[in-house]
Amino acid sequence: MTLAAAAALEKTAQESYVELAKPSLIGLSRAELMQRLEGIGVPASQRKMRAQQLWHWIYVRGVTQFADMTSISKELRGQLAEHFTVDRPEVVAEQISADGTRKWLLRLPSGLAGERAHEVECVYIPETDRGTLCLSSQVGCTLNCAFCHTGTQKLVRNLTAGEIVGQVMVAKDRLGDWPLALDAEKKDGSNRLVTNIVMMGMGEPLYNFDAVRDALLVVSDNEGIGLSRRRITLSTSGVVPNIVRAGEEIGVMLAISLHAVRDELRDVLVPLNRKYPLKDVLQACRDYPGASNARRITFEYVMLKGVNDSLDDAKLLVKLLKGIPAKINLIPFNPWPGSAYQCSDWDQIERFSEYIFNAGYSSPVRTPRGRDILAACGQLKSETEKLSAREREALRAMALTD
Numbered sequence: 001m002t003l004a005a006a007a008a009l010e011k012t013a014q015e016s017y018v019e020l021a022k023p024s025l026i027g028l029s030r031a032e033l034m035q036r037l038e039g040i041g042v043p044a045s046q047r048k049m050r051a052q053q054l055w056h057w058i059y060v061r062g063v064t065q066f067a068d069m070t071s072i073s074k075e076l077r078g079q080l081a082e083h084f085t086v087d088r089p090e091v092v093a094e095q096i097s098a099d100g101t102r103k104w105l106l107r108l109p110s111g112l113a114g115e116r117a118h119e120v121e122c123v124y125i126p127e128t129d130r131g132t133l134c135l136s137s138q139v140g141c142t143l144n145c146a147f148c149h150t151g152t153q154k155l156v157r158n159l160t161a162g163e164i165v166g167q168v169m170v171a172k173d174r175l176g177d178w179p180l181a182l183d184a185e186k187k188d189g190s191n192r193l194v195t196n197i198v199m200m201g202m203g204e205p206l207y208n209f210d211a212v213r214d215a216l217l218v219v220s221d222n223e224g225i226g227l228s229r230r231r232i233t234l235s236t237s238g239v240v241p242n243i244v245r246a247g248e249e250i251g252v253m254l255a256i257s258l259h260a261v262r263d264e265l266r267d268v269l270v271p272l273n274r275k276y277p278l279k280d281v282l283q284a285c286r287d288y289p290g291a292s293n294a295r296r297i298t299f300e301y302v303m304l305k306g307v308n309d310s311l312d313d314a315k316l317l318v319k320l321l322k323g324i325p326a327k328i329n330l331i332p333f334n335p336w337p338g339s340a341y342q343c344s345d346w347d348q349i350e351r352f353s354e355y356i357f358n359a360g361y362s363s364p365v366r367t368p369r370g371r372d373i374l375a376a377c378g379q380l381k382s383e384t385e386k387l388s389a390r391e392r393e394a395l396r397a398m399a400l401t402d
């Protein structure tokens with residue numbers, strides 16, 4: 001590939017931004033917390049215990065200031081407040097739809113004067129048996145999938161682990177989802193509101209591997225927020241070298257944005273395919289640690305009218321996935337201003353779905369109505385507008401229910 005073609009394929013993520021004078025402790029590992037404690041002179045013999053206390057106050061109780069951490073000495077609380085915060089990203093806007101779906105627009109530090117604010121969105125989708133939180137991993141995205149709104153955003157930067165965990169903190173704050181805030185917290189946590197997480201907001205999580213890994217390890221820690229890794233799904237457009245790593249180092253469920261079953265078409269829809277073609281993506285799926293019939297890999301497939309929605313495509317899809325413990329998530333395309341595609345007709349989505357269902361795959365399309373039921377995610381862009389009915393349907397379609 002020529003350099004120019006490579007540049008068109010991937011914008012460069014801006015890694016640097018100015019760290020806050022008083023950084024937040026949200027998102028740090030226990031070891032990092034202990035380092036921070038060392039930095040402010042906490043004696044070695046106390047660091048482990050203090051880090052444990054902080055962990056509990058931050059991730060079990062959800063407190064937002066050191067003053068409330070009453071098991072920690074007043075003196076240390078004062079010292080902590082002098083150097084750190086437990087701040088979350090700033091909530092710029094919150095939209096709550098009639099069905100309870102919530103969307104938050106969050107502002108992150110940019111640090112550079114005059115620069116457009118760095119903003120990401122985070123969405124909560126309640127259902128009867130679960131509540132799914134859709135998190136962003138980057139501001140914008142370096143990839144340019146042809147059907148995705150996020151990919152058109154120029155400004156790109158990786159989120160820190162703190163900013164990823166911060167989205168969970170904001171959601172739990174706004175929902176009142178800290179154990180002590182729930183009327184009667186059940187032992188098994190079954191009345192929790194945030195029960196599942198999907199890394200399906202803005203950005204390509206496997207291009208921000210370390211921060212995503214660190215954040216998900218914090219969120220799944222048993223002594224804190226305690227979300228099971230089986231309830232966390234990471235979606236990737238196919239960054240092959242990091243797929244198996246994700247299984248090994250994070251151990252969460254995997255979703256692949258497949259969208260096409262032939263390289264010629266996938267090269268256009270998901271340009272990263274030119275670097276990591278279908279064969280390599282599918283091999284990485286076969287090698288994914290922990291994949292089994294009980295832990296299937298989800299294949300996301302956006303339904304684009306006349307582009308990838310024929311029965312031949314469905315047949316080839318079934319053939320390609322042979323031998324991989326898989327489920328298929330059909331996503332009605334969600335158009336955006338200037339997008340070049342249309343959503344498949346509802347009848348066609350049903351035919352497609354039926355074919356793969358008959359071939360033995362679960363293939364939820366979670367959209368009850370006809371043509372106007374188009375879809376979803378990937379639509380996230382740093383903009384404040386009300387959630388439309390269509391968007392809500394779309395977001396629910398993304399909630400990955402079996």
Ligand code: SAH
Binds near residue numbers: 302
């Ligand atoms: N970057 C990651 C995760 C975020 S996108 C990825 O691509 O997997 C989450 C899902 O929404 C992906 O499957 C993506 O392909 C899909 N998507 C993007 N734009 C869409 C659109 N306009 N309509 C429907 N789905 C879309």
Ligand code: SF4
Binds near residue numbers: 143151201378
């Ligand atoms: Fe990026 Fe995913 Fe959108 Fe592709 S679909 S541009 S990888 S966010």
